Amino acid sequence: MDLQRPDSYQGGAGPDFNEHVLHKTILVGDSGVGKTSLLVQFDQGKFIPGSFSATVGIGFTNKVVTVDGMRVKLQIWDTAGQERFRSVTHAYYRDAQALLLLYDITSKSSFDSIRAWLTEIHEYAQRDVVIMLLGNKADMSSERVIRSEDGETLAREYGVPFLETSAKTGMNVELAFLAIAKELKYRAGQQANEPSFQIRDYVESQKKRSSCCSFM
Ligand SMILES: Nc1nc2c(ncn2[C@@H]2O[C@H](COP(=O)(O)OP(=O)(O)OP(=O)(O)O)[C@@H](O)[C@H]2O)c(=O)[nH]1
Secondary structure (H helix, E strand, C coil): CCCCCCCECCCCCCCECCCCCEEEEEEEECCCCCHHHHHHHHHHCCCCCCCCCCCCCEEEEEEEEEECCEEEEEEEEEECCCHHHHHHHHHHHCCCCEEEEEEECCCHHHHHCHHHHHHHHHHHCCCCCEEEEEEECCCCHHHCCCCHHHHHHHHHHHCCCEEECCCCCCCCHHHHHHHHHHHHHHHHHCCCCCCCCCHHHHHHHHHHHHHHCCCC
16 A cells, blocks of 8 residues: 555546636746656656757646546646747746746756746736746756755745656656645635645645655
8 A cells, every 4th residue: 555645646536626627737947957858757657868859839738636536637838948939938827827847956057047937937927826846857866966955945935835856767746746736726626614725835744754755
């Protein structure tokens, strides 16, 4: 029995939370940080090594996530990180309910760009958009230049949840999307007697569980 997986991202059993609603989630961050790889890992459970072909423009994948026995439909948009596509991707921010903002733990410049990305997000996205900061390529420990604490500190400064992920090993990939789905479900269907859900607390508690035991 896998005690470390409270939820599942497979479609499968469970009533639709709202079968007509697609929760729009966007992946953003510098070119090469691993946005496409993260989405492929989440969607197909695989990683294609060494093949970097920069995303041109924008594309999306629909994915059903099961949280608390309810099916939540995510429409996950993968954007191009390259500067020349920025004006195209800005247009998509407005309808986004969630944004996963990635940097690469082996790239200082991608980490230094995060503040500029957050400025753009605040300019173009809805005020209440759910934002999560992800330090990707966590498997590349020998090439790490950004400490985990630096990611934590930056995330705390902006009041957003933070995870280190690996699109290669799958580390924390499922958790990142599940946390987003839980938050969106909670916001959309909040009942008077429903206990409040805090995405940062949820992510922190899941991180503690995974570091204590064998999550991956
Ligand atoms: N080791 C390792 N390599 C990764 C990881 N994520 C992505 N990569 C590699 O990094 C390169 C860039 O990954 P992409 O997923 O194409 O990056 P992107 O952010 O979508 O790039 P753009 O489309 O240009 O915005 C590829 O060679 C991937 O194989 C990871 O978690 N670990």
